[in-house]
Amino acid sequence: MSTAYQERDVYVAIADPTRRKLIRLLADSEEVPLYELTPHFQIGRTAVSKHLAILKKADLVTNRKVGRETRYRLNAAPLQEVKDWLAFYEKFWNERAILLKNILEE
CATH class of the missing domain: 1.20.5 (Single alpha-helices involved in coiled-coils or other helix-helix interfaces)
Known part of the structure; x- marks a missing residue:
């Protein structure tokens, strides 16, 4: 299985507990900026952002820029x-x- 396929695969995206927690947090809100998601994890903002990028490639998350911040939304x-x-x-x-x-x- 190619790496590109795995990145878009919903099963690969939800296999990681951090990404499942992100999905759960996003399910509770309309839109959430990165700075509000980061405190829920014991990893840095960059790592949370990378997990969100994987979810985005699997089409599980959408995002939009509002000024300097990026807000994330679940696409279930x-x-x-x-x-x-x-x-x-x-x-x-x-x-x-x-x-x-x-x-x-x-």
Whole structure:
């Protein structure tokens, strides 16, 4: 798998706990400037910015300049792909749970 593909891959983007936390923080707000996101992490502003860039390449984040600051917003649409992929496994485990329940009731 090429590096360029991985950078745009929503699964690669959400694989990192820092990026998942960024997604969660952005989900709670309309738009958030970088300086408001940085205090939530034990890493520097540059590192947070790099994580946001990866999320942006995966189309999970949009940004816009307002004066000298950049504000970030969540674009949750690509997460639908993850939800659809997980739906199969939810069905798989639900079927297994029903089977186990039936076995235990016998």
